[in-house]
Amino acid sequence: MKQLSIILCLFFASLFSVSLKAADTSISPATYEALNDVQEYLQQEDYINAQELLDKLQSRLKPSFGLALVHQLYGQLYLAQENTLAAIQQFENALKLDVFAVGQESALATNVAQLYLSIEKTDDAIAALSSRMPKLLGDEKKAQQTQKKQDQDKSLIKPITFATLGMAYHIKGDYNNVITWVPEALAREKKSGNQPKENWLQILALAYYERKQYQSAADTLKQLIAIKPDNEDYWVQRASMFQLLEQPGNTLKVLETAYAADKLTKDQNLMLLVQLLINQGIPERGARILKEQLLAQNIEMTESNWRLLASAWQLSRQRQDAIVALSQASEAMSDGSLLLRAARLAVQDNRHAQATVLIQKALDKGLEDNDSANALLLAGSSHFELQHYADARRYFQRALKQPDSATSAKTWLDYIATVEEYL
Template sequence: MGNMMKTIKHIVVFATMASLLYTLPVLLTSQLSQPIFAAKAEQVKKKKNSRSVKVPAMRNRVYTQLARAQSLADAGDKPAGFEVLKQVESRINQLNAYERAMLWNFYGFMYYGDDDITNAIASFEKVVAEDAIPDSLYNATLYSLAQLAMQQQDYDKTLDFLTRWQTSINKPLKPMQQVLFAQAHYQNKNYLKASDYVNLAVAQSEEAGELPKENWLILQRAAFYELKQPHKVTEVMEKLVRLYEKPQYWVQLAGMYGETEQEDKQLAVMETAYQAGYLTKQSQLVGLAQLYMFHDVPYKAAALLKTSMASGSVVSNEKHLALTAQAYIAAKEEQKAIAPLKQATALAKHGKYDAMLAQTYLNMEQWQHAINFAGSALTKGQLDREGDMHLVDGMARFNLAQYDQAIVAFEQAKAFDGSEKMATQWTKYVLREKQHQLQLAMMLDSDSQGE
């Protein structure tokens, strides 16, 4: 039963989080229409030494060329758009810092639109390398760089960009921003920091009366799982079931209840999931049957397996047929155990299921069937306790008054460890009974002669 519970507790193995951690970053939209392009100066603080610098104006001719490049790209002629940018770049020495930054910014967006993430990152890095640019452009570009580095699975660089961005904005992080930090730390295998950030994101969201996003909870669950905190994983799973109620979350919650030794809750959740039609995989259905067995509800286990095998949801193999039979036997429904056991014996090359049939028929007092299947079990072999079949054979023959054959069977059973003591006791009992029957026969014979 200990091994069974290990199996049940691990009904679910958490899937990798990669699909949620590598979502396409949401980059800035084109800023041609934004005030940042207005041909005027803006007073900002220089990033490296915090001294104030004046942002130079965007000259109209540069603006016009950048707008033309954008228009060509939007129309689907990306090569022409890049060609215009190259023309602007050819006069790089004539551009001021703001104009250079916007040139690199356009390159970055166009490379990104062309799925060239490496060159997009290189272009955006040139943007933030310029000193005299607006804070809004600097901060937005750093955040986009962090998202792109995440997409490239360069998590050290992601954290570097995020740290620079956070230092620059000097504001409390919003939940979505906390999650980006958490994702980067998680992928960098710093699960404690990942947990800290995503916990803050979830808490802030709930305090604001909002539902935490599903992928935040999945990340939170993954971090707790890596930190080996099963009770916290369970709490997150309860929240996922309550808020998002997907079939897999019910099964995973059941698995965590098993992991945290809350077996009653585990069974309740699995049974609810089954009734809702959420259990569709063979492993899930067999897992529920095993849970029924563990909780001493064997008839439900047998009925579930029988129905599932009939529908094809569970394969009718030796293992599942035998489990069905064991469940019926445990429910004291021996007659119903016969059919699945016979199916199992037809599939198996060993004699273990024949042995189960022999024992079942013995319990049902169908002596000849018990003798027949004990014999076939011994013939097929590979039994765990061969001596038991000699005992079954002997007991069945005794009940058929085949005393001499019963004694032979018990003598054979004595040769096996674990059977010797019982075989000796039965041999003595059979000898006494045989003697008693002889004496009784002699008395009856004497009485008949006296008449």
């Protein structure tokens, strides 16, 4: 809290200095000197003398600009002593005198609101600004009309005023008012030639999301990405907004851009990209990314991930790559079911020699009864295609002993016998 007090004291010291220079002719030389003395006491942390001099000034000054500055310095004094509520009261006393120019008034009101937020008095923070905002905006418009033409677009109320009010409404969960005030803060910040503040954009994006204004949320997240491209969450959140808008093409575009820029690193985000590529009919690219990330160990080498890789290769008609993926996935399994699946792919690709090797590995690792019967038949037929009739007969004879494959095995054995008669 002391650090906050010091920062605010410095701010109010600056504000006091500006106010005093602007009002040299509206206060007496004696008051001017006394106020400067108070300022020096505060800088020296001589709070006793500062208090005594302020008490004297307050007792003799009528409501005026000078008295407003006295209240302001009282506020600085209390802040330095970490008495926030007393400081707020003095700053509000200064504002009630209604003697400040619009820029000074808005700055002081903003800091009152920030002080209320620092002690978790959100409703008071909102009241400190929202009640004054119509007057401040009206005064700003009048003041701008009296300025030189080239200065009429200059904002007298600083962006932080609107952002502070928006932040207070954010804490309150009033997202409609966040959407009212934070964009104004951002617009004024842009007009000043400054980069938008990250935390302002964050609360605005959240407000749009809560109000189901997903396109506006996506646009705001685009601005966040522009200022913090290394923040992976912003990329994924923007992609999520397009998912909510049922725009899978834009969702994929955001994630692919992030991946190309090396901004996707988290396992779940990489998997989201892979699954989107597969679902959007680009399984080969999904498979290549998944394989690359598995080998780099950025994605966990689980059975389910290897299965997904195999499926992606299958969908892209890259059967040999699918076979490799299934073989690797089988290492994490207690049975040979994935090896049998790989063998079926090898048969579809007319790779019968490879199929026989995979089937034997599957049988060695263990299969359910039905899978075992099918594996024996597949091994026998593959050896037959290779004209390895003795090996084929051996597998069919084993299949003959299993109820699920006995009939088919007998047919095959009879056929082999017929073929061998003509050799």
